[in-house]
Amino acid sequence: MDITKIAKKYVDHGFKPIPLRPDSKVPAIKGWQKTIDEPVTDFKPFAHTNSIGLVMGYDGIQCLDIDAKHFEGDEYNEFVALIEQNDPTLIERMVIQQTRSGGFHWIFKCSEIAGNEKLAKNKDGEVTFETRGRGGQIVVWPSAGYKIIGKITDVQTITPEERNIIWSCARMMTANVPKAEPMKNQPTDSVWSGDVDETTPWGEFRATYNVIDILTSAGWTIKRENDRMVYVLRPGDTDAESSGVIFKDSGLFFPFTTSTQFEAEQPYDAFQAFVLLAHNGDFQSAIRELRNDGFGSQPEPGIPDDALFDYETATDDDIDEMLSLLQSLEVDSTVIIDEPDRAISLRFGLDDYIFGTMGNFSLIQGKAKSRKSYFLSALMAAAISQHDVCGHIRGHLSDRVNIYIDTEQGDWHASNAKKRIQSMAGLDSRINYENFKHYRFRGLLTNKERLKLTDYIMKSFDNIGLVVIDGIVDLASKGVNDEEEATAIASKLLEWTSNNDCHVCIVLHENKNDRNAKGHLGSYLVQKAETTVSLAKSETMPGASDIVPEYTRNKEFPSMSMTITGYDTIELELLESLEPISERVWTLVDQRRLLPLIVGKKLPQAIKFIRDTENVPTRSAEKLLNEMEANKTFTITKNGRSKIITQNDII
Numbered sequence: 001m002d003i004t005k006i007a008k009k010y011v012d013h014g015f016k017p018i019p020l021r022p023d024s025k026v027p028a029i030k031g032w033q034k035t036i037d038e039p040v041t042d043f044k045p046f047a048h049t050n051s052i053g054l055v056m057g058y059d060g061i062q063c064l065d066i067d068a069k070h071f072e073g074d075e076y077n078e079f080v081a082l083i084e085q086n087d088p089t090l091i092e093r094m095v096i097q098q099t100r101s102g103g104f105h106w107i108f109k110c111s112e113i114a115g116n117e118k119l120a121k122n123k124d125g126e127v128t129f130e131t132r133g134r135g136g137q138i139v140v141w142p143s144a145g146y147k148i149i150g151k152i153t154d155v156q157t158i159t160p161e162e163r164n165i166i167w168s169c170a171r172m173m174t175a176n177v178p179k180a181e182p183m184k185n186q187p188t189d190s191v192w193s194g195d196v197d198e199t200t201p202w203g204e205f206r207a208t209y210n211v212i213d214i215l216t217s218a219g220w221t222i223k224r225e226n227d228r229m230v231y232v233l234r235p236g237d238t239d240a241e242s243s244g245v246i247f248k249d250s251g252l253f254f255p256f257t258t259s260t261q262f263e264a265e266q267p268y269d270a271f272q273a274f275v276l277l278a279h280n281g282d283f284q285s286a287i288r289e290l291r292n293d294g295f296g297s298q299p300e301p302g303i304p305d306d307a308l309f310d311y312e313t314a315t316d317d318d319i320d321e322m323l324s325l326l327q328s329l330e331v332d333s334t335v336i337i338d339e340p341d342r343a344i345s346l347r348f349g350l351d352d353y354i355f356g357t358m359g360n361f362s363l364i365q366g367k368a369k370s371r372k373s374y375f376l377s378a379l380m381a382a383a384i385s386q387h388d389v390c391g392h393i394r395g396h397l398s399d400r401v402n403i404y405i406d407t408e409q410g411d412w413h414a415s416n417a418k419k420r421i422q423s424m425a426g427l428d429s430r431i432n433y434e435n436f437k438h439y440r441f442r443g444l445l446t447n448k449e450r451l452k453l454t455d456y457i458m459k460s461f462d463n464i465g466l467v468v469i470d471g472i473v474d475l476a477s478k479g480v481n482d483e484e485e486a487t488a489i490a491s492k493l494l495e496w497t498s499n500n501d502c503h504v505c506i507v508l509h510e511n512k513n514d515r516n517a518k519g520h521l522g523s524y525l526v527q528k529a530e531t532t533v534s535l536a537k538s539e540t541m542p543g544a545s546d547i548v549p550e551y552t553r554n555k556e557f558p559s560m561s562m563t564i565t566g567y568d569t570i571e572l573e574l575l576e577s578l579e580p581i582s583e584r585v586w587t588l589v590d591q592r593r594l595l596p597l598i599v600g601k602k603l604p605q606a607i608k609f610i611r612d613t614e615n616v617p618t619r620s621a622e623k624l625l626n627e628m629e630a631n632k633t634f635t636i637t638k639n640g641r642s643k644i645i646t647q648n649d650i651i
Helices: 003-012 044-048 075-086 160-171 201-208 211-217 270-279 283-292 316-329 372-384 411-424 447-460 483-500 519-528 588-599 603-614 618-630
Strands: 017-020 051-055 061-066 095-098 104-110 118-121 127-132 137-140 147-149 221-225 229-233 244-247 253-255 342-348 351-357 360-366 393-395 401-406 436-440 464-470 503-509 531-537 544-552 560-566 569-574 635-639 642-646
Touching: 003 017, 003 044, 003 051, 017 044, 017 137, 061 160, 075 160, 104 137, 104 160, 118 160, 127 160, 201 270, 201 283, 211 221, 211 229, 211 244, 211 270, 270 283, 342 372, 342 464, 351 360, 351 503, 360 372, 360 483, 360 519, 372 393, 372 401, 372 411, 372 464, 372 503, 372 531, 372 544, 372 560, 372 569, 401 411, 401 447, 411 436, 447 464, 447 483, 483 503, 483 519, 503 519, 588 603, 603 618
Parallel strands: 360 503, 360 531, 401 436, 401 464, 464 503
Antiparallel strands: 017 051, 051 137, 061 104, 061 127, 095 104, 095 147, 118 127, 221 229, 229 244, 244 253, 342 351, 342 393, 531 544, 544 560, 560 569, 635 642
């Protein structure tokens, strides 16, 4: 048989043939995947083989590859029946080729070109259905053992929606039960391992409800079922054969669709489905709800049975111990306590402000690319310098060891950052100084390793001054939303600063949708920090960043504008004028949301609400609140020391 002549006929009918090694599935030429869209012009390689393939992805050609040798029953006819139930015309429009192993190729054209994806497996994990798209190829007639049922020239074009029907039906043929996997931010102890511990809220929830209960309550519908699985359809979809399956043996939900909260082809148990559908993926919120509803017999985490003092069982020694401890903690008015030494100060003209003191820590928060690292560089430069940095930042720590821990940058950027800090401080950037240690932790494999090494630094170095940790989230093994770990890290920072009489400055990103520090970790750190500063790109000055004191235990310093003017130079200026207020008119809905905060004497919360709604600094929010009063949106009156805003024809 003349393979060259047949290859030319394939080309004449819009295909791209490829020569294979004799009696093989392996291409006989190199680099064919780089020229998928180029037609065949050289037929010489076909003269040396008896096997031929077709390149998938060329001119929309694709294929469903059905490997029947891994079937355990009559899966092929089941699959055909599924297709016929959904769209009987689809099979008629397929060019079907029987393979050497008894499988099938369903060949068609489609404007949307897929890749190569495994759609279904048998119980042993062997692939039974998979796609052949761009970057793939199939063996075709006249290769030995391959037979085309019909004519290859009859290949037809189907729509992406019709192709998705084929893909969906193929996925439904899987018999390989997936294993449960932890979701993002899921507490380690709540991951399902197959054994249900009903003493936990999530364990009792799994024992009470199944995935079908959770999905149907959220509007999903059961399409059909067999002895192995239940096929379900997402809300609002009436055309698809199914949006996913529930395996009866394991009770796990395996979604196919990408149009829901679920990640496609990721297994979910009942508790995980509940967290996603009822709590938008917030595990802590879901667990709190379950505990409030009486799920689980375990005590609330963080409150062990022995945390409270039991007078009924206490001995005299127990009472004496508590009394002695209480007396040692009593504040004595007769004792003069010295003000803590300053670590970093800010100076503007004759005004002097404390940024941070020894024995405390500060928090720098901001979104990505808000130039937090440059501000940190200036703080560290002031710590190791004998003079003011940028004309306004003064350090008091040049006689101590100051340490910069960088968890994010690679070797080159970390080295560049150290040189920049020394240059800002007026020091030779090519020399290592005893009062400045700069470490890069990016190369460490785990957050646990980073935390352990940081703890070693804090316990082994003497005479520590300023420690910068950029960023603190890389010391948290469980992420930003584990309450127990967040509390522990905040406590550890207080321990480090107290034991070393030093100041620690940490960095944490803000949430994407608001200006709060990320997660439970951010909330706890803000509560314990001496100073919290937010950085944001200026909306009025290109290239500048606004530095705003969000919280401080000392006299509040003014907001500043920071402009990077060179490799090692920045300019700091006071934000004399406030950010412009948007021209957006506040609706009655907005006003009614704000009103309870005002009436409840929660002015800081009201200002925060305005700040986040308008996306402006705190002082601009205060200005808008005053403008609302001036425009008689609200009436502001005095009640002792409290400011109360009362209704004025709003409701």
